[in-house]
Amino acid sequence: MQDSPLLASINKIKSFDLNLLLTFEAIYLYNSVSDAANLLGKTPSAVSQSLTKLRSVFSDPLFVREGKGFVATTVAENLHLHLSEGFSQLLNSLDYFYDASTKSKFTIHSTAYAAARLMPDICAQIEKDALHCTISHISSDAIMDNDEDILIYRKADIIFDTKPFYSFSTITEPFITEHVVAVCRQDHPRLKNTLTLEEMKFENSTFLTVGSEGVKRVQNDINGYFGDREFSFSSSSIIANTAIAEKTNCVSFIPKWFATKFTKSFNIKILECEFQTEPVTLFLTYNKSSLKNNNFIEILKIINQCKELY
Known part of the structure; x- marks a missing residue:
């Protein structure tokens, strides 16, 4: 001994x-x-x-x-x-050593875009199922912590991110894929319905300044096809870049879901491109220990049900 x-x-x-x-x-x-x-x-x-x-x-x-x-x-x-x-x-x-089954408040960490994309359906299903819980969203656009620290120190229960995080204590799985499209304002003086390699040479672009590896990969793909573009505006906000495209002659590359949903609101149009980027995968990550919480299991079921909608 x-x-x-x-x-x-x-x-x-x-x-x-x-x-x-x-x-x-x-x-x-x-x-x-x-x-x-x-x-x-x-x-x-x-x-x-x-x-x-x-x-x-x-x-x-x-x-x-x-x-x-x-x-x-x-x-x-x-x-x-x-x-x-x-x-x-x-x-x-x-x-x-404690009963976590009564926990009823869950924090979800994601970008503001991912929250707008996913949370309405999730919250609507929670309301429909009369599940007694509260969802709190933390925007990853506003904090600098990495996913590892967020999970280890229980700053969030669920993470939606374009980067998977694998460890013995977490579960990570692909959730949805997002396609990217080019948009410009409806009355653009040169661009009609298409965006070709030659047409892009005469246009300025907006740039999405985020650290996501998935987004960076898409940006590299776009630059690899269209060459070095001229950027007249940059922002970490998809909404801001889209609003700039509405009022200027800039071309913005944004998620297809966002473009489809808000074309009328922003008075923009989707341009057909000969070039197609690989879609960005959004991953769902959470701690394995959370599966001992009955309410968390119900939330997870709802999230997976909503996954079928995308």
Whole structure:
């Protein structure tokens, strides 16, 4: 019994305050001592003292100030990588010790476009089935966290993203595919119903500034066909780019569903292209431990029912 690896590990770290690691993760996630203090219910001074101890333990500054926030060092990045895996396993284990079946509020993380595309049908089905729950949406356009941190630290229950996230504690599956089309204003002086390689040489474009790998791939495909385009407007918003196309001579490449639904609202037209891009796949990701929650299972059933509509 005395030779147990667990006992050996406990004996090795018994003098180390494990709360320091929680403080480290809070600072890492928020890049701020004051925000970490608010999360942990401590004073900024107490968090700063903990950071000083951590720096001494790891013989590294861990975070260096940049502007109003902190930037993690290489040591801090590696430490977070190992801690996040451990925290994920710990949180999943703790799930077994409380009854989560009564949870009735679920947070969905996605872009604003994906929310407009998917959430109306999902919420309508929830209402139809009289499922007593609340859905909260967090826009991935407004936050910088990656999917791994969002799932590990339970900032969201479900993620819709163009990037799959595979791990032992999560389930990721393709949900829908989105096709992209070119649009311009109805009374464009040169473009009628088509957009050819030659016609594109004389037109400016809008550019969607998002970090999604799926969107970047489509943008590369478009540039590979049409060559280097001239961009007169860029935005992270599909709505903004479409509105610009309505009032200017710019060409915008937007999701086909959005273009079809809002052609009349924005006074735009869909252009036929000889070139077709590969569709963008939107993935559904959630924690495996959520399947112990009866209400979550019902939400998942509804989401999969709605999938048949797309």
